[in-house]
Amino acid sequence: MPTITLPDGSSRVFEDPVSILEIANDIGAGLGRATLAGEVDGQLVDAAFMVEQDCVLRIITDRDAEGLDIIRHSCAHLMAQAVKTMFPEAQVTIGPTIEDGFYYDFPLSKRAFQRQT
Known part of the structure; x- marks a missing residue:
């Protein structure tokens, strides 16, 4: 029977293990739609993560x-x-997120861009 403590100090008790998304929906439908992930006792987890024991939870949305x-x-x-779907011979190398977006490097020959007839 996990007790979930939220950042505002409030808590919710659930009878069975519950996912981050289910907790968010229990708080409110809007929060449920906005939920991307959770932070359980300081550890980032995905929205499908099942909470099985008491914890402190912060729900992560696109505003975080x-x-x-x-x-x-x-x-x-x-x-x-x-x-990779368009150019199967493309090599997926590095693709990090950066401060203002993301990028990927794809080593690819010029021939790959030529249309096959």
């Missing part, structure tokens, strides 16, 4: 610095997958 980093990281992976 960590949330923006999560979005950028996910977008970088999506872009890499799209490039």
